[in-house]
Amino acid sequence: xxxxxxxxxxxxxxxxxxxxxxxxxxxxxxxxxxxxxxxxxxxxxxxxxxxxxxxxxxxxxxxxxxxxxxxxxxxxxxxxxxxxxxxxxxxxxxxxxxxxxxxxxxxxxxxxxxxxxxxxxxxxxxxxxxxxxxxxxxxxxxxxxxxxxxxxxxxxxxxxxxxxxxxxxxxxxxxxxxxxxxxxxxxxxxxxxxxxxxxxxxxxxxxxxxxxxxxxxxxxxxxxxxxxxxxxxxxxxxxxxxxxxxxxxxxxxxxxxxxxxxxxxxxxxxxxxxxxxxxxxxxxxxxxxxxxxxxxxxxxxxxxxxxxxxxxxxxxxxxxxxxxxxxxxxxxxxxxxxxxxxxxxxxxxxxxxxxxxxxxxxxxxxxxxxxxxxxxxxxxxxxxxxxxxxxxxxxxxxxxxxxxxxxxxxxxxxxxxxxx
Numbered sequence: 001x002x003x004x005x006x007x008x009x010x011x012x013x014x015x016x017x018x019x020x021x022x023x024x025x026x027x028x029x030x031x032x033x034x035x036x037x038x039x040x041x042x043x044x045x046x047x048x049x050x051x052x053x054x055x056x057x058x059x060x061x062x063x064x065x066x067x068x069x070x071x072x073x074x075x076x077x078x079x080x081x082x083x084x085x086x087x088x089x090x091x092x093x094x095x096x097x098x099x100x101x102x103x104x105x106x107x108x109x110x111x112x113x114x115x116x117x118x119x120x121x122x123x124x125x126x127x128x129x130x131x132x133x134x135x136x137x138x139x140x141x142x143x144x145x146x147x148x149x150x151x152x153x154x155x156x157x158x159x160x161x162x163x164x165x166x167x168x169x170x171x172x173x174x175x176x177x178x179x180x181x182x183x184x185x186x187x188x189x190x191x192x193x194x195x196x197x198x199x200x201x202x203x204x205x206x207x208x209x210x211x212x213x214x215x216x217x218x219x220x221x222x223x224x225x226x227x228x229x230x231x232x233x234x235x236x237x238x239x240x241x242x243x244x245x246x247x248x249x250x251x252x253x254x255x256x257x258x259x260x261x262x263x264x265x266x267x268x269x270x271x272x273x274x275x276x277x278x279x280x281x282x283x284x285x286x287x288x289x290x291x292x293x294x295x296x297x298x299x300x301x302x303x304x305x306x307x308x309x310x311x312x313x314x315x316x317x318x319x320x321x322x323x324x325x326x327x328x329x330x331x332x333x334x335x336x337x338x339x340x341x342x343x344x345x346x347x348x349x350x351x352x353x354x355x356x357x358x359x360x361x362x363x364x365x366x367x368x369x370x371x372x373x374x375x376x377x378x379x380x381x382x383x384x385x386x387x388x389x390x391x392x393x394x395x396x397x398x399x400x401x402x403x404x405x406x407x408x409x410x411x412x413x414x415x416x417x418x419x420x
Contacts, residue, residue: 002027002044010368011055011383013352016345018382024054026374029403033370050411052398053382056366057102057375059355060331061270062249062320065089066109066162070286070325085162089114092328093125098394099332102375102402103127103365105358107228107249107322108134108163112184124407129359131189131228132180134164135173140207141195141230142166164191170215177219188220192229193236196295203298204233213243232299234258241267247358249320252299254306259313268358269315272322273303274334279327286326304341311342318358319351332391339387348383374404378411
């Protein structure tokens with residue numbers, strides 16, 4: 001089926017400008033043509049967008065769709081059955097899509113099965129890029145065992161709440177990376193510094209030796225993929241970038257010298273500022289650990305400064321959120337936080353063009369151009385003038401398309417904007 005979208009303002013995310021007088025022709029799941037006065041083939045259905053803004057679907061490059069509880073270290077979370085986690089994940093993914101996120105990259109927990117469930121229409125959700133289980137050293141950010149737990153002979157293969165697994169030493173690192181790739185991982189996720197949610201590792205704890213980091217990168221490159229690394233401090237980031245790691249997650253404590261190194265090596269930064277704000281506000285009431293809350297302050301207040309440092313040195317930044325459990329609903333608030341220090345155009349590019357580069361889909365998602373997937377949002381207003389239109393639970397989105405099919409369509413039930 002061909003569709004012709006008319007009477008719209010086209011948000012050119014690369015230029016950071018709104019273009020009027022454009023039309024967009026869709027053929028099946030792809031965009032066929034963009035321009036003025038398109039000659040559509042016979043039988044084409046025309047859809048008048050009522051003067052609203054058309055933009056690419058959003059991309060969140062750091063999510064955990066299987067994190068259905070906030071505090072992964074608590075006993076109830078550790079005892080969740082796989083079936084219950086999968087059921088919860090289906091709701092998490094659907095709600096992400098209804099916020100306008102047509103593509104997400106999972107940073108630990110989602111596997112090939114969830115990806116296929118979405119592709120086969122069993123679950124409603126975004127395009128999903130998965131890493132399987134994030135890989136952590138013993139006592140690292142992915143090791144959620146209590147400090148009184150003793151190891152058993154099979155502990156290296158333990159799944160930590162479905163989010164992570166443990167591997168120590170070059171040989172085990174190689175085996176774990178190969179195993180996740182065998183299981184269908186699109187990328188490899190590792191824990192390379194201390195974290196907020198884990199108990200035994202301070203924020204500035206450097207995790208994995210240089211030899212282990214390089215082994216991860218070698219395994220990923222030979223499989224034609226890449227490594228993403230959880231890191232906070234400048235020295236942890238430096239070790240990862242020098243080892244060849246492609247995307248740095250969080251990076252709150254980055255400095256100018258390390259940002260310059262990232263830009264030189266072409267590494268991406270994926271800040272996730274909203275998760276710290278949300279946990280600080282609601283974490284205690286939702287059962288987040290006191291240990292985690294005490295570590296939170298070390299990364300909370302420096303978050304927006306990291307954006308300015310990265311921008312000044314020319315580091316490409318993708319949009320990420322890293323929310324867990326009940327806080328998934330805050331996903332779009334990252335727009336508000338970043339918009340406090342960056343321009344609306346820069347923030348939107350992070351959630352479209354840059355995100356597409358991170359997942360290796362340049363020209364296919366995050367843009368409105370011939371040959372791209374028709375992952376599209378119809379917005380009641382101009383996000384370049386008001387980023388708030390992209391926040392909330394999708395209430396400012398009159399329509400959402402994924403692969404040329406409407407997953408939300410309220411065009412007929414909302415007042416149209418004037419023609420331009």
